[in-house]
Amino acid sequence: MANDASAVFDTLSPAVSKGSLADPFTPPADSSLWRKNFLLGAATASYQIEGAVNEDGRLPSIWDTFSAIPGKVLAGDTGAVACDHYHRWEADVEMLASLGLEGYRLSIAWPRVMDAAGAPNRKGIDFYKRLLNRLKEKGITTFVTLYHWDLPQHLEDRGGWLNRDTAYRFADYADLMSCELAGTVDAWATLNEPWCSAYLGYGNGHHAPGLANDRFATQAMHHLLLAHGLAVPVLRANDPASQKGIVANIGRGTANSDSAADQRAAHLFEVQHNAWILDPLLKGSYPQDLFELWPGTEPLVLDGDMETISAPLDFLGINYYFRTNVASDGAHGFRDVPLEGVERTQMGWEVYPDGLRDLLTGFKKTYHNLPPIYITENGMASDDEVTDGRVDDTQRISFLKRHLAAVDQAIKAGVDIRGYFLWSLMDNFEWAFGYERRFGVVHVDYSTQKRTIKRSAELVEKFLQERKAKA
Numbered sequence: 001m002a003n004d005a006s007a008v009f010d011t012l013s014p015a016v017s018k019g020s021l022a023d024p025f026t027p028p029a030d031s032s033l034w035r036k037n038f039l040l041g042a043a044t045a046s047y048q049i050e051g052a053v054n055e056d057g058r059l060p061s062i063w064d065t066f067s068a069i070p071g072k073v074l075a076g077d078t079g080a081v082a083c084d085h086y087h088r089w090e091a092d093v094e095m096l097a098s099l100g101l102e103g104y105r106l107s108i109a110w111p112r113v114m115d116a117a118g119a120p121n122r123k124g125i126d127f128y129k130r131l132l133n134r135l136k137e138k139g140i141t142t143f144v145t146l147y148h149w150d151l152p153q154h155l156e157d158r159g160g161w162l163n164r165d166t167a168y169r170f171a172d173y174a175d176l177m178s179c180e181l182a183g184t185v186d187a188w189a190t191l192n193e194p195w196c197s198a199y200l201g202y203g204n205g206h207h208a209p210g211l212a213n214d215r216f217a218t219q220a221m222h223h224l225l226l227a228h229g230l231a232v233p234v235l236r237a238n239d240p241a242s243q244k245g246i247v248a249n250i251g252r253g254t255a256n257s258d259s260a261a262d263q264r265a266a267h268l269f270e271v272q273h274n275a276w277i278l279d280p281l282l283k284g285s286y287p288q289d290l291f292e293l294w295p296g297t298e299p300l301v302l303d304g305d306m307e308t309i310s311a312p313l314d315f316l317g318i319n320y321y322f323r324t325n326v327a328s329d330g331a332h333g334f335r336d337v338p339l340e341g342v343e344r345t346q347m348g349w350e351v352y353p354d355g356l357r358d359l360l361t362g363f364k365k366t367y368h369n370l371p372p373i374y375i376t377e378n379g380m381a382s383d384d385e386v387t388d389g390r391v392d393d394t395q396r397i398s399f400l401k402r403h404l405a406a407v408d409q410a411i412k413a414g415v416d417i418r419g420y421f422l423w424s425l426m427d428n429f430e431w432a433f434g435y436e437r438r439f440g441v442v443h444v445d446y447s448t449q450k451r452t453i454k455r456s457a458e459l460v461e462k463f464l465q466e467r468k469a470k471a
């Protein structure tokens with residue numbers, strides 16, 4: 001299929017104002033997005049928005065520790081205040097509801113809800129109860145992620161995800177939360193992006209806890225996936241009515257040339273980004289090519305682990321952002337070869353909607369038991385500013401439109417995709433990039449905490465209103 005995405009971008013005027021030009025967002029009439037059961041929502045994560053890191057008995061997480069180390073996060077930013085959502089959650093839920101968003105994906109901060117001995121922290125749990133009850137009152141579908149990277153520091157002090165015991169502590173945490181929150185959660189995701197936790201956290205050290213060793217990465221991944229597998233039956237027992245799944249980030253790797261070596265490099269890129277996680281979950285084994293890339297890094301796997309990890313899922317959450325063009329590194333692996341003249345975002349990530357479609361249709365061929373899919377994150381950062389009370393985030397509008405078109409194409413090719421969550425509801429703490437990179441459809445002024453609805457959010461709202469009116 002041709003990539004006509006840039007043509008769409010070229011037709012947009014930066015000065016698009018409400019109602020004055022053809023709507024640059026609303027999907028075409030034949031798009032599956034018009035189906036009213038296609039869930040459209042927004043996502044956030046605890047450490048990125050909550051702040052209040054020392055309140056009501058919250059314990060330190062690995063991100064509090066990591067972001068306090070000079071040089072680890074751009075401009076020395078930390079999540080100490082973030083969007084102050086812990087105090088402003090009521091207004092934030094009003095804002096979400098006023099935008100007509102149908103779904104909200106949030107995460108729970110593990111260090112807020114359990115003490116170091118594993119006992120419940122009532123005040124922390126009550127925060128999430130209030131939040132989820134309010135979301136349900138507003139009729140919003142709730143997707144709750146148990147682990148979006150904020151591991152309690154006391155567990156890291158005992159080895160973190162390198163320690164098998166952390167997987168069992170995670171199952172205890174899942175047990176507590178699903179007992180406490182049953183009835184207010186429509187879908188539970190055990191982990192967000194185990195690739196990032198394992199590889200960025202333990203493989204190259206760009207994320208907390210900042211360790212850098214390939215062997216650590218594969219072992220941390222195994223324990224993360226084990227944690228997921230141990231938690232799923234616990235969630236099923238405590239909250240049978242909800243859906244259970246996991247969220248994986250996926251990466252498109254394309255070859256810089258037709259040479260066999262570059263084609264192999266692109267294959268290995270996708271093994272490392274996708275099959276490393278999806279094969280154990282959906283086939284019950286690790287892809288052997290991974291150990292060609294990282295020789296000698298096979299994790300320690302105990303009898304029964306792979307069965308635990310590959311228990312059936314109700315849904316698979318997919319996060320997609322960009323593609324990477326690669327060539328052979330001349331040895332076992334691949335190296336990035338950034339393409340010139342392509343559209344990029346504030347992160348420097350290439351805008352490449354076809355990658356989402358191609359990966360999804362590829363997974364359908366590879367995994368015969370592929371569960372129903374939700375796109376649990378997709379979006380882009382731009383250097384947005386408020387001018388006369390407005391934010392015209394033209395590139396984001398086009399980005400969202402093109403990625404939703406890619407989702408529609410994948411649905412039409414037979415992939416069962418049930419919903420899409422924008423990343424993110426509001427600008428927030430973008431991990432190692434701090435507050436500089438703005439992913440929200442709502443702008444946050446960090447000096448006043450004022451929220452300003454961006455033009456992208458207005459257009460999503462308008463579409464959702466039109467869809468409702470047609471139903």
Ligand code: FCB
Nearest residue numbers: 045192193249423430439
């Ligand atoms: C994903 C993370 C999310 C956010 C986006 C931009 O990898 O899950 O928290 O940082 O990237």
